[in-house]
Amino acid sequence: MTTPQVVVHRDKELMAQAAAARLITKIVDAQAARGSASVVLTGGRNGNGLLAALAAAPARDAVDWSRLDLWWGDERFLPEGDPERNATQAREALLDAVDLDPARVHYMPAADGTHDDADAAAEAYAAELAAAARPEDHGPVPAFDVLLLGVGPDTHVASLFPELPGVRETERTVVGVHGAPKPPPTRVSLTLPAIRAAREVWLLAAGEDKAGAVAVALSGAGEVQAPAAGAYGRSRTLWLLDQAAAARLPRDLYPPASP
Numbered sequence: 675m676t677t678p679q680v681v682v683h684r685d686k687e688l689m690a691q692a693a694a695a696r697l698i699t700k701i702v703d704a705q706a707a708r709g710s711a712s713v714v715l716t717g718g719r720n721g722n723g724l725l726a727a728l729a730a731a732p733a734r735d736a737v738d739w740s741r742l743d744l745w746w747g748d749e750r751f752l753p754e755g756d757p758e759r760n761a762t763q764a765r766e767a768l769l770d771a772v773d774l775d776p777a778r779v780h781y782m783p784a785a786d787g788t789h790d791d792a793d794a795a796a797e798a799y800a801a802e803l804a805a806a807a808r809p810e811d812h813g814p815v816p817a818f819d820v821l822l823l824g825v826g827p828d829t830h831v832a833s834l835f836p837e838l839p840g841v842r843e844t845e846r847t848v849v850g851v852h853g854a855p856k857p858p859p860t861r862v863s864l865t866l867p868a869i870r871a872a873r874e875v876w877l878l879a880a881g882e883d884k885a886g887a888v889a890v891a892l893s894g895a896g897e898v899q900a901p902a903a904g905a906y907g908r909s910r911t912l913w914l915l916d917q918a919a920a921a922r923l924p925r926d927l928y929p930p931a932s933p
């Protein structure tokens with residue numbers, strides 16, 4: 675388990691811009707070192723805010739978009755193109771503006787696709803992840819360079835909600851989610867074992883409505899009660915906050931450099 679590193683920015687706009695610059699550098703370094711990079715996207719305002727900042731970033735095209743594998747941490751189980759799908763929002767924020775290799779963009783299945791329900795969709799995505807894993811990877815998922823997660827006010831990450839079955843999953847890498855407290859109720863989500871296979875996990879939280887969740891998750895809560903507490907990477911766990919979301923952090927958890 676990697677000790678969480680906390681970086682606090684003045685506001686959510688600056689957090690998104692700084693996170694975008696950080697992600698560009700991480701992707702460029704991975705591509706220079708290994709010829710390609712893999713990133714797991716998240717839904718929500720902060721996740722899409724990062725993508726929009728990335729689309730507008732001056733250094734955006736330092737990334738070789740054709741050598742980037744994109745996956746999703748979760749998806750709302752809705753028809754293809756539904757405006758509420760994380761994939762739809764990611765395309766609007768960034769993906770349609772850059773020259774990705776379509777074969778390397780791994781959308782989670784849609785509700786009107788070939789899979790009858792979220793559980794079958796989850797199995798299909800788990801199989802796609804396993805097929806992309808290499809022998810040197812840590813388990814049946816690729817070693818993602820960066821796995822992005824928004825954090826809910828109840829400390830959920832991806833579509834893993836406190837006390838619900840998904841956060842308790844220890845074997846499968848992807849699960850169907852039913853009865854999610856955040857609408858829509860039916861979703862597909864990576865599990866904590868899949869999240870923890872990532873080299874780096876970056877958690878994004880901005881706004882005072884996240885201050886309680888951030889404080890709880892970083893103060894030793896259990897992962898079933900606070901799923902964000904169980905989201906950590908093999909070599910790095912990074913919490914990217916604005917001051918409002920960091921407001922209830924104990925002072926000893928507040929990074930020294932932050933104002």
Ligand SMILES: O=C(O)[C@H](O)[C@@H](O)[C@H](O)[C@H](O)COP(=O)(O)O
Nearest residue numbers: 717718719720824825826831832
């Ligand atoms: O499908 C989703 O809704 C997201 O994947 C979800 O996990 C989101 O990241 C958090 O709920 C935070 O959302 P906000 O950034 O909008 O607060």
